[in-house]
Amino acid sequence: MSSIQPTPPHGVSDAAPAGPAASVRSPLSDGEWHRLHPLTPLFRGGLALVIVAGVVISNLRDRLIEWFIPTLAPGAGLEEYEDYSGDPIDFILANNLIVIALLAVLAIVLILVGIFYLSWRFHTFRITGDEVEVRSGVLFRTHRRAPLDRVQGVNLTRPMVARLFGMAKLEVVGAGLDANVKLEYLSTTNAEEVRTDILRLASGRQLAEAQEKRAAAVSRGQAAASVVTAGLTGIIAGAEEPVAEPESVVHIPVGRLIGSHLLSGATIGLLFGIGAIVVGAIVGTPWLLFGMVPTVIGFIFYWVRSITRSLRYSIAPTPSGVRITFGLFTTITEILPPGRVHGVEVRQSILWRPKGWWSVHVNRLSGRSATDGQADQFATVLPVGTRDDAERVLRLLLPGLHETEWPAVFAHGLLGPAEDDPYTNTPRRARLLRLLSWRRNGFLLAGDTLLLRRGAIWRRLAILPLARVQSFALTQGPIDRALNVGNLRAHTVLGPVDGALGIIDRDAALDLFADAEAAAVAAARSDRSHRWAGEQE
Known part of the structure; x- marks a missing residue:
């Protein structure tokens, strides 16, 4: 689809504010109000009507077959329909109301088309030098804004059906619950260019003055016609060419991905559950086998969905941050800008240890609630990788970690404890409270980073940039006081990375509390990663 010409929304003055830059890549990022792709209403709500129509047609399949019987079997007429009672189709046929019924259906279709048109016409957006704004609604207007200096990332999602039409939706991730601003839908090319512009502006670059208004102003009628023409061209041309993506630093074989799910705690738990049900059925309650079937089907569906979500995985560095792509049917591409990672955790299940597999998770502001199913996915x-894969990913996410500190991450953190262990671990007097992991349970303050090492069966290493830590807390219960130990918690944004470490020496915990507090204040004062491009281009 070609670029959409700027068109002021209904009821908005033609005088637009200054655009964000004169060197933005997309004409949609010029500070003017623009409309989304003309097919947006169809993909946002019209597909539900298509599904409803499909269900109705499916339920009427027998009736449709009977309508064509007169042409296939002479002597079979429509008089038999008069014997039916309570069927609206029989009523229409018996009373010769076919023309009226068709006119009513046509009126409904025209009303729906009018609603879709108004929905599209009143749904506008603009990108200025300070924020991304979206206005929507006909009767009840909504105006959402995402300040660029609070942008935590920009996600690009391409659902399978929309991808066939060369369309994608953008989600600007804000710093707060339900603070995301969505642009759905744009052409894939426009979406990529707009995302680049948003991240470019969010980086802190101060560009040139706003673009001058076009000398030959385009009338609203001409602009609307160009938009519709561009939309029809996109439909006829079909899906656009694939967008060039940077080379991924990690490649996950499909076999490893499937094996990681087979060797998961959920799979092992399901097998134990099936075994218990089978034993119970053999002992004397065979009906338990029937209750197992829905559970197995649901788990298989969840298992397959988890695998397809992780297919086509790639991760690569870009000037605007780390680019992560995943998903087979619905492809999601997110760019995580610098300074938006609040915590990183590397995990290894005991089932993965013979294979040497690891997974990496982060705490980040996603703009989603904790109950959102996609929150954990982001x-x-x-999902699964070797030690070399994990190291490549960590180097992308933690570029500020000094080279001399990396041995504390792998040799001592992930695989340790090793000789000359730099971590402060649980004292021997309290080993009963960490019976299996007391030698690994420890912390290390390395420059501007706090490392928390936990677990012997399920190994975990949390890496917390002190510039992102919100606060520290020390707690001590009666048993802890008797053993002279304490518990530390570093508070970050909600996520899978846990900043808690328990059963460490009390005096060491107090020293860490003071040192980490001072280091966090200094790191936050000198941190400029949230505006990573500096003040000038």
Whole structure:
């Protein structure tokens, strides 16, 4: 689809504010109000009507067959329909109301088309030098804004059906619950260019003055016609060419992905559950086998969906941050800008240890509630990988970690404890409270980073940039006081990375509390990663 010409929304003055830049890549990022793709209403709500129509037609399949019987079997007429009672179609046929019924259906279709048109016409957006704004609604107007200096990332989603038409939707991730601003839908090319412009402006670059208004002003009628023409051209041309993506630093074989799900705690738990049900059925309650079937079907569906979501995975560095792509049917591409990672955790299940597999998760502001099913998906930046894969991902997410500190991450953190262990671990006197992991349960303050090492069976290493830590807390219960130990918690944004570490020496915890507090204040004062491009281009 070609670029959409700027068209002021209904009821808005033609005088637009200054655009964000003179060197933006997309004409949709010029500070003017623009409309979305003409097919947006269809993909946002019209597909539900198509599904309803399909269900109705499916339920009427027998009736449709009977309508064509007179042409296939002479002597079979429509008189038999008069014997039916309570069927609206029989009533229409018996009373010769076919023309009226068709006119009523046509009126409904025209009304729906009018509603879709108004919905599209009143749904506008603009990108200025300070924020992304979206206005929508006909009777009840909604105006959402996402300040660029609060942007936590920009996600590009391409559902399977929309991808066939070369369309995608953008989601500007804000710093707060339900703070995201969505642009759905744009052409894939426009979506990529708009995302680049948003991240470019969010980086802190101060560009040139706004573009001058076009000398030859385009009338509203001409602009609307160009938009419709561009939309029809996109439909006829079909899906656009694939957008060029940077080379991924990690490649996950399909076999490894399937094996990681087979060797998961959920799979093992399901097998134990099936075994218990089978034993119960053999002992004397065979009906338990029937209750197992829905559980197995649901788990298989969840298992397959989890695998398809992780297919086509790639992760690569870009000037605007780390680009992560995943999903087979619905492809999601997110760019995580610098300074938006609040915590990183590397995990290894005991089932993965013979294979040497690891997974990497992050705490980040996603603009979604904790109950959102996709919140955890956006928090997983490496579903499964080798140690080398995990190291490549960590180097992308933690570019500020000094080279001399990396041995504390892998040799001592992930695989340790090793000789000359730099971590402060649980004292021997309290080992009963961490019976299996007391030698690994420890912390290390390395420059501007706090490392928390936990677990012997399920290994975990949390890496917390101090510039992103919100606060620290020390707690101590009666048993802890008796053993002279304490518990530390570093508070970050909600996510899978846990900043808690328990059963450490009390005096060491107090020293860490003071040192980490001072280091966090200094790191936050000198941190400029949230506006990573500096003040000038």
